[in-house]
Amino acid sequence: NAGVTQTPKFQVLKTGQSMTLQCAQDMNHEYMSWYRQDPGMGLRLIHYSVGAGITDQGEVPNGYNVSRSTTEDFPLRLLSAAPSQTSVYFCASSPVGVFGKLFFGSGTQLSVL
Amino acid sequence: KNEVEQSPQNLTAQEGEFITINCSYSVGISALHWLQQHPGGGIVSLFMLSSGKKKHGRLIATINIQEKHSSLHITASHPRDSAVYICAVGGNQFYFGTGTSLTVIP
Numbered sequence: 054n055a056g057v058t059q060t061p062k063f064q065v066l067k068t069g070q071s072m073t074l075q076c077a078q079d080m081n082h083e084y085m086s087w088y089r090q091d092p093g094m095g096l097r098l099i100h101y102s103v104g105a106g107i108t109d110q111g112e113v114p115n116g117y118n119v120s121r122s123t124t125e126d127f128p129l130r131l132l133s134a135a136p137s138q139t140s141v142y143f144c145a146s147s148p149v150g151v152f153g154k155l156f157f158g159s160g161t162q163l164s165v166l
Numbered sequence: 167k168n169e170v171e172q173s174p175q176n177l178t179a180q181e182g183e184f185i186t187i188n189c190s191y192s193v194g195i196s197a198l199h200w201l202q203q204h205p206g207g208g209i210v211s212l213f214m215l216s217s218g219k220k221k222h223g224r225l226i227a228t229i230n231i232q233e234k235h236s237s238l239h240i241t242a243s244h245p246r247d248s249a250v251y252i253c254a255v256g257g258n259q260f261y262f263g264t265g266t267s268l269t270v271i272p
Contacts, residue, residue, distance in 0.1 A: 094264065095263055095264040095265060096252065096260075096262040097262070098259050098260050098261075111259055111260075112259070112261070141207070143209060145209075151195075151196050151197045151256025151257065151259075152196065152197050153214070154211045155199060155201070155211045156211070157210070157211075159208055160207050160208070
């Protein structure tokens with residue numbers, strides 16, 4: 054099992070560009086989620102999904118879109134990147150939501166110039 | 167407004183010391199998680215608690231639901247325990263503390 058695979062590891066964007074961060078898991082987990090980690094602020098939930106076709110907003114959803122067409126994949130889209138979106142992004146999955154062990158991807162370091 | 171508060175923010179210990187990291191939360195929760203973030207950035211789950219106490223090797227985690235408080239203890243600390251330890255609480259969604267940076271000196 055690969056666990057949670059997150060790509061890319063590093064990305065530099067210009068303001069206004071769009072991109073998609075990929076997240077895939079091979080553990081058949083229903084719960085998947087995206088977080089951003091900023092210095093001094095801890096991890097913050099962006100969006101989450103409790104199953105294919107179901108997504109919901111977290112604490113900081115503005116500027117980000119998600120979709121969940123399959124159990125395995127949960128991509129995060131930045132439609133028009135802004136410098137405030139410079140951060141480290143983590144994807145995580147769990148078999149049973151908040152009651153399950155969280156499995157994290159290795160993270161994406163994103164810089165928006 | 168921080169739903170999850172951790173203390174201390176930074177902790178330096180000598181190898182072999184007993185370590186305690188505290189987590190207090192203000193929201194209603196269904197479960198509390200302790201995570202470890204390695205110096206390279208990777209995050210792994212240590213414990214999930216909804217009540218009582220759990221032990222895994224030298225790590226012990228406790229939770230007091232009434233007081234909205236959890237502690238993570240490390241017995242006989244070792245330099246390889248050096249990492250950031252993060253408390254996360256889950257109700258409708260997850261909220262995270264800002265982490266406790268632990269350095270264990272040989």
